[in-house]
Amino acid sequence: MIRISIDAMGGDHGPEIILHGLDNVAQRRTDVRFLIFGREDAVAPVLRKYPRVAAISDFTHCEVSVRMDDKPSQALRHGRWKSSMWKSIEAVKAGDADVCVSAGNTGALMAMSKFCLRTMAAIERPAIAAIWPTAKSESIVLDVGATIGADAHQLIDFAILGSAMARALFQVDRPTVGLLNVGVEEVKGQEDVREAGRLLREADLTSMRYHGFVEGDDIGRGTVDVVVTEGFAGNIALKTAEGTARQIGEYLRAAMSRTLMAKVGYLFARNAFQRLREKMDVRKINGGVFLGLNGIVVKSHGGTDDEGFAAAVELGYDMARNNLIDKIRADIDAFHAAMPAGRAGRQADGEPTDL
Template sequence: MGGDHGPEVTLRGLAKVIERRPDARFLIYGREEAVLPILNALPSVKDVSEFTHCDVAVRMDDKPSQALRQGRWKSSMWRAIEAVKNGEADTCISAGNTGALMAMSKFCLRTMADIERPAIAAIWPTVRGESIVLDVGATIGGDAQQLVDFAILGAGMASALFDVERPTVGLLNVGVEEIKGQEEVREAGRMLREAALGSMHYEGFVEGNDIGKGTVDVVVTEGFAGNIALKTAEGTARQIATYLREAMSRTLMARIGYLFARAAFRRLGEKMDVRKINGGVFLGLNGIVVKSHGGADAEGFAAAVELGYEMVRARLLEKTRTTLDLYHARKPQSPAGMTALNE
């Protein structure tokens, strides 16, 4: 029911998923008057789906606290998340209100042990392939321990998605020198160097231009900077695409040149298509939740569903828990904690 276009896009996105992932099955929650006319027209989806009517649909402009208070136990968003908690579904996908989805997911699924705040992780196209950037909007600000936790969560996702045994991790900073940046970032860097986890390789600080270069597999930052970076990159991709279209249609010679180079432009268009990398994964929860961009079309929503599919197949939760347990078991106690223990 969420997103800018509602079930018209989400259900047609599922039709694309089933073509590529024929073993997928769907639990669909929403208002029957909006969903069933479209679902009945898509037999390929209907045949592998179970629909549940819900009286309430969270609106895109609802405040998270309002959605949580009014939508618990009866909204389509809550029921979808609850299906993951109860083991009825492996992953929840939504294009709805991001704040409400995060609030409900955290309340219903709870965070993993030792994780204070969850993060939203995005897949980022680079000249080397793809990287993971987190957090891109769940946590504004963050202390050193939260940044370390984000690094562990991101490394688990990279290992699961990219099939990399020991992903490389970098902390986003204003320079690569250890003396630069905010105190929290410098402290997180020190903690990661001392942890020396075998499940990841900490490369040190990276800068904004390293994201597109693919310098590391995982780029870690707090949500304010991460969200700005993500929206800037999306806008830049659309801006360049607009420039290219205008340039290729400006003169007769440009149009002729395009005909000769259209295969190359097609490949470029695929690389810059933000729909192909749609979907932010909520990391740090006891369940997999993927947030689709609200303005995504059917192809974009399908990409978000397939991302959740891949996270389940790669056993993301299992790999992440293993690394987190190892880190927190080895983490030295703070002096305050030791004093309390002695008392």
């Protein structure tokens, strides 16, 4: 049984979308149980509408809900111990839940997760990893907004975290990993990126195959299973890709309704357009996984619908089912065995960007 704690007060639409999403999950997964945290006056009336969810859930009333515009520091001061966000994370720390899912304030969720769960030993900064649809299948891109900037050793951390996630999600024994750069030549790019590439080549880890540098167009091609970058570039790439997918969808809808012949042509090609729509549906890849913490936390888009939230919950389910945390710890140990010199840790500064 996979136990998932839910911050029912997060997101732009409140408990209605979240509980509807849980109902979608309950229809597809028979081995799941929910721990739902939120204000009773807001959650209880909606929960009664979804008896399937109520039957497999434990509800805990929380006096406080973190607002989408709260600063992380404010959320920590006023939301600790009492908020639905904190309680859902704390359930993971206490071992009552295997994974936490929230559609709430990204900065507050990251700050609370770091404070409550702490980063794993030898991991300097956590990362947010996103699933990326590609021409081949899917890949993982990280970091997409947890922290801005990264040195060589932090990029290596991200490579280790991402490859462990790829093994857990894609069932690949040795996923390919690439460092996002302005060119594939070894002489190009920032010094930290080149140094990270050198160290990954020297380590020659059995948990991954280091591919080398990749460029922006390699992400969509699916050149590698894991694309590693720092949070500023990763977040811009993510938002650009999502915006482009919506833009193309709008172009297609407008083109197909412009003339009678276009409408007739659409009828003949309807199945092909349906497959394209499914491939470009950003809801199906909703959910960023916070990696590098002593527990699994998944951040859903705040504005998603019920199917998008269900996708984020099922992503967390897959990470817990496939023992993501154990895989990460094993990969960290393997890297340090290959590179015994060690390194000095530095704390991250700056707040996470919003997904």
